[in-house]
Amino acid sequence: MSSLLEVRSLTKKYGNFTALSDLNFELESGKITGLLGPNGSGKTTLIKIICGLLQPSAGNVTVKGYPVGVESKKVISYLPDTTYLGKSSSVEEVIDFFVDFYEDFDRDRAYDMLGKLGIDPHTRLRTMSKGTKEKVQLILVMSRRADLYILDEPIAGVDPAARDYILNTIITNYDENASILISTHLISDIENILDEVIFLKQGRIVRKSSVDDIRTNEGKSVDGLFREVFKC
Amino acid sequence: MSWSLNSDRPIFVQIIEHMEMDIVSGALPPGSKVASVRELASEAAVNPNTMQRALSEMERKGLMHSERTSGRFVTDDENVISALKIELAASGVDGFVAQMRRLGLEKDEVLNMIREKY
Structure with a gap:
């Protein structure tokens, strides 16, 4: 398997505060990776650097061999941890916008998922609950045929039933060669769909391994190991 | 799930x-x-x-x-499936026997209970 994402000696400082310290790792094609860590451990900072929204202080990131830039952004589908869609737009209008903007956007796939989650495309985002807006954003992100999906806290605001559907959407809607990087605190909800995990603690990687290795070697769940490693 | x-x-x-x-x-x-x-x-x-x-x-x-x-x-292949059945049964029996031993039961007591229940 070839590596899709390469992170080399990546450091990010905010003034005197070091948010990420000399990170090195690779993600292979076709894997679902959990990016796990407590609040303030650097998850979102790392994601924003990979997506080109923040500049690293040192080190570099390549996606499919491209440095972060236009080419890397084409192949990454990113779900940010905040809402960025215009509130006065309807779902339909936002989808039209995405179709114009991304050449790999699959309109039918988006409408199909909306239908399954019972979301009316004519609804305006302004009138939607937080959870419904999150679902719409996830649908938009998963409707692209990207090489790397980066999901920052994708299921935090949605109810458990919709969570199951969303996880199912994630499993069934990415192709075999695409990879997914998911950051979350809700480990027990997602750990069965992960191939591997990266534990981030105070800007450093303290563990990167396959989830079945954790279960075999430690005899505990990823959630259990997380609680142990990050015990307060 | x-x-x-x-x-x-x-x-x-x-x-x-x-x-x-x-x-x-x-x-x-x-x-x-x-x-x-x-x-x-x-x-x-x-x-x-x-x-x-x-x-x-x-x-x-x-x-x-x-x-x-x-x-x-x-x-x-029916032979493969029967062999699997025996393998699963054997591992079930192993677990059962181990548990009965932990409970401190004698073989005859356990066999009698099985005869009654089965």
Whole structure:
């Protein structure tokens, strides 16, 4: 398997505060990776650097061999941890916008998922609950045929039933060669769909391994190991 | 989450156990076609790579085989299935015996209880 994402000696400082310290790792094609860590451990900072929204202080990131830039952004589908869609737009209008903007956007796939989650495309985002807006954003992100999906806290605001559907959407809607990087605190909800995990603690990687290795070697769940490693 | 998988143990191992039970019980009949990796992964709510790994392991054990164009099938070899049944029964008995020993029961007491219940 070839590596899709390469992170080399990546450091990010905010003034005197070091948010990420000399990170090195690779993600292979076709894997679902959990990016796990407590609040303030650097998850979102790392994601924003990979997506080109923040500049690293040192080190570099390549996606499919491209440095972060236009080419890397084409192949990454990113779900940010905040809402960025215009509130006065309807779902339909936002989808039209995405179709114009991304050449790999699959309109039918988006409408199909909306239908399954019972979301009316004519609804305006302004009138939607937080959870419904999150679902719409996830649908938009998963409707692209990207090489790397980066999901920052994708299921935090949605109810458990919709969570199951969303996880199912994630499993069934990415192709075999695409990879997914998911950051979350809700480990027990997602750990069965992960191939591997990266534990981030105070800007450093303290563990990167396959989830079945954790279960075999430690005899505990990823959630259990997380609680142990990050015990307060 | 209809497969009720436990996060403390490797998922692919539990998938194999689940499917072995389906083969022995006839829920997956001999020679029948197995659903696609995607469908099964979705049904069990697990990663497709994990499902793939479990199915490859089932093939290695001779419980399933792939045909290039038409998909994956449960073995139609009755001997393989009977052997699997015995293997599962033996491991169930091992666990049961160990538990009865922990409870401090003698062999005859346990056998009598089995005769009454079975």
